[in-house]
Amino acid sequence: xxxxxxxxxxxxxxxxxxxxxxxxxxxxxxxxxxxxxxxxxxxxxxxxxxxxxxxxxxxxxxxxxxxxxxxxxxxxxxxxxxxxxxxxxxxxxxxxxxxxxxxxxxxxxxxxxxxxxxxxxxxxxxxxxxxxxxxxxxxxxxxxxxxxxxxxxxxxxxxxxxxx
Numbered sequence: 001x002x003x004x005x006x007x008x009x010x011x012x013x014x015x016x017x018x019x020x021x022x023x024x025x026x027x028x029x030x031x032x033x034x035x036x037x038x039x040x041x042x043x044x045x046x047x048x049x050x051x052x053x054x055x056x057x058x059x060x061x062x063x064x065x066x067x068x069x070x071x072x073x074x075x076x077x078x079x080x081x082x083x084x085x086x087x088x089x090x091x092x093x094x095x096x097x098x099x100x101x102x103x104x105x106x107x108x109x110x111x112x113x114x115x116x117x118x119x120x121x122x123x124x125x126x127x128x129x130x131x132x133x134x135x136x137x138x139x140x141x142x143x144x145x146x147x148x149x150x151x152x153x154x155x156x157x158x159x160x161x162x163x164x
Contacts, residue, residue, distance in 0.1 A: 020077040027071065 050056035094100045
């Protein structure tokens with residue numbers, strides 16, 4: 001029984017994904033905009049015929065409210081799928097690059113506070129790269145710290161050897 005419910009749920013989910021992708025693709029087209037604009041023009045042109053009655057106004061208000069209400073869910077579904085796909089692609093790029101910090105894989109699951117801490121790390125890296133005048137100097141905070149320490153040590157050795 002549970003397997004059948006899971007299969008039905010998966011089938012509905014797949015169907016809804018396909019419908020939401022199709023609807024968002026079609027409603028985001030220039031043709032859909034032209035049709036919507038034409039409907040508004042026709043509605044406005046019919047105003048004098050219906051003496052700008054409450055019913056005439058109710059037609060456009062109700063229609064746009066219902067369409068907007070349904071489109072919110074359709075667009076959100078498509079947005080969720082697109083966002084998940086982008087995150088997976090970025091995770092793959094991060095995981096496959098040997099100099100990238102794996103700390104960023106699944107960063108979207110961090111809390112707001114954790115994201116702000118991570119942002120501060122990257123601000124530090126950016127500032128260090130600006131000092132170095134080379135954006136390719138470091139690739140991670142750990143590497144930036146090691147590079148910075150190594151450069152300080154080299155500078156100290158050079159200045160110490162220059163004194164003698």
